[in-house]
Amino acid sequence: MRLQRCHALLIEPRETREIDLDALVAGQPRLLARRRWLALAAHLDAETELDAAALALLGAVSPQDWTDRDELLAAGHDPATLDALHAAGLLIAQGQDDAVARADRSVRDGHWRGLSAVAHRHLRWRGIDTRTAHADDGVDADGALAAKRLARMGPPPPVAQARCAPGLRRALPPAQPGGLDALLARRVTCRNFDPARPLPLATLASMLSRVYGARAHSEVSGVPVLKKNVPSAGGLHPVEAYLLVRRVEGLAPGLYHYHAVDHALEPLRELDVADSAALAERFVAHQAWFIEAPVQVVLVARFARTFWKYRNHAKAWRAINLDAGHLSQLQYLVATELGLAAFITAAINEGEIEDAFGLDPMAEGVLAVTGFGHRAGAMDQLEFDPLASVWPAPSPAAPA
Ligand SMILES: Cc1cc2nc3c(=O)[nH]c(=O)nc-3n(C[C@H](O)[C@H](O)[C@H](O)COP(=O)(O)O)c2cc1C
Incomplete structure (x- = not known):
């Protein structure tokens, strides 16, 4: 089998905070920091969690040329990791013609810039x-919501940026009234x-x-x-x-x-x-x-x-x-x-x-x-x- 990495991929080291259940049971509630590597591909809605072996394998497969599976295994990559990345849609097999392969091709042939493609795909809501x-x-x-927001976040940045002392500003004549104003x-x-x-x-x-x-x-x-x-x-x-x-x-x-x-x-x-x-x-x-x-x-x-x-x-x-x-x-x-x-x-x-x-x-x-x-x-x-x-x-x- 010959494989290619998907076209547009961002690997994000993400930290989330979760309730530490053990500490909660012990009566000492606290948040636990959890760090993961996540793969965000432009042709997939789902995010895939990666371990170190998966990360290394994704780095070893070209997104343009086809790489032989046996070659990757001979280089020491784990077959189960390789199959899992293929199943997740991050690796595509030559000749594969399912929805995942078609979605990857659509991004590839669509001349997307990789970062823009990942941002567009993953900032959508459902x-x-x-x-x-x-x-x-x-x-x-x-205005109660706005008042609560103000109390929680403090005041927002000023409504207009000042780049010099007020006295140094060059006052402009008032805008000339026009038909568009009303x-x-x-x-x-x-x-x-x-x-x-x-x-x-x-x-x-x-x-x-x-x-x-x-x-x-x-x-x-x-x-x-x-x-x-x-x-x-x-x-x-x-x-x-x-x-x-x-x-x-x-x-x-x-x-x-x-x-x-x-x-x-x-x-x-x-x-x-x-x-x-x-x-x-x-x-x-x-x-x-x-x-x-x-x-x-x-x-x-x-x-x-x-x-x-x-x-x-x-x-x-x-x-x-x-x-x-x-x-x-x-x-x-x-x-x-x-x-x-x-x-x-x-x-x-x-x-x-x-x-x-x-x-x-x-x-x-x-x-x-x-x-x-x-x-x-x-x-x-x-x-x-x-x-x-x-x-x-x-x-x-x-x-x-
Ligand atoms: C890109 C964009 C997104 C906006 N999204 C929302 C929104 O999600 N909900 C909403 O009530 N108003 C939304 N607005 C309207 C703004 O809240 C509104 O323009 C602003 O309060 C200023 O009011 P005005 O348009 O009457 O001058 C959006 C406006 C823009 C330009």
């Missing part, structure tokens, strides 16, 4: 409920959607066209490119919109993909009302304040678009994430101009979103969930509106 797992990160109406002032992240107001189809269409649609379709030196209302690294526009539609007039609740050139929705799956609500909740990791948005737009990166040009590139994955920010800000502004309100969240269950839309995370990666709709008449959940641009009175405290 089954996270922020109400319990990340309750302290939350936003509450009366719109910018009304951009407030929405955490109170009106569950009774569906979105007209024409409004959804305007949003999609202006934020995600192609303005022009042309060629640069023989390469087909799109012009959109947002900038994109390399002009490649890898980020596309996948929709969870809950309440849009004339559109069945369900999952859709937006085709940026044809300005059309591609229906993927119809959902009944209960299923669409349950998915909306799971997508945003149970942040209750986003669930009533009539539409969620999942920002999904087709990595092959960017990695076609930027192969194994240290900046490519970061650039894609930056692209997503531009789309979201434009969506906020277009929504505001249309009398709607928008949100973005990174606290999302990527795994469940991939399942729902049938996405391979290393080919089409979920970057963020956004959404928009009509704002409710009352602020039950805190929004950050210190200038009272949207709500009549200033909100009591800054949110998370």
Whole structure:
């Protein structure tokens, strides 16, 4: 048998603290430090614990050339360790054609930078409920959570960096007022959607066209490119919109993909009302304040678009994430101009979103969930509106 090491692998020496049960029984509760070597591969969700023999073996196998199993055994490596690493998917056999080998090939052929690939794979969530797992990160109406956080963590770093004494600063003239100012002032992240107001189809269409649609379709030196209302690294526009539609007039609740050139929705799956609500909740990791948005737009990166040009590139994955920010800000502004309100969240269950839309995370990666709709008449959940641009009175405290 000939073997190859998987393409992208990070070996992390991790220390965790656990309750020392023996000490607890003896009435002396204390935490025990546990140190392990963990293998995080870009083609596997699972982490694999390694011992010294496994570590040495992984270091001895090329990720590019094929190494004979007998050669490795002759060099003193343990056959059981070798079989265990193969079973875990960290070693791949020549001719292997199962899901693990295909997943490794997809990362390899996708021109991923190893570190970015491992980070992308292993920073995803599945089954996270922020109400319990990340309750302290939350936003509450009366600011009690923020007060507790302040007491526990002390004050945060200053809101703006000072690099010289105040007296040495060169004061600038005030910004010249422009037509955009009123719109910018009304951009407030929405955490109170009106569950009774569906979105007209024409409004959804305007949003999609202006934020995600192609303005022009042309060629640069023989390469087909799109012009959109947002900038994109390399002009490649890898980020596309996948929709969870809950309440849009004339559109069945369900999952859709937006085709940026044809300005059309591609229906993927119809959902009944209960299923669409349950998915909306799971997508945003149970942040209750986003669930009533009539539409969620999942920002999904087709990595092959960017990695076609930027192969194994240290900046490519970061650039894609930056692209997503531009789309979201434009969506906020277009929504505001249309009398709607928008949100973005990174606290999302990527795994469940991939399942729902049938996405391979290393080919089409979920970057963020956004959404928009009509704002409710009352602020039950805190929004950050210190200038009272949207709500009549200033909100009591800054949110998370
Ligand atoms: C990348 C990103 C991730 C965010 N994630 C969350 C989130 O998980 N939950 C949430 O309620 N708000 C989230 N927000 C919204 C911020 O909390 C919000 O922008 C901030 O409080 C400032 O309020 P403003 O947008 O109204 O100015 C996120 C914003 C950004 C840009």
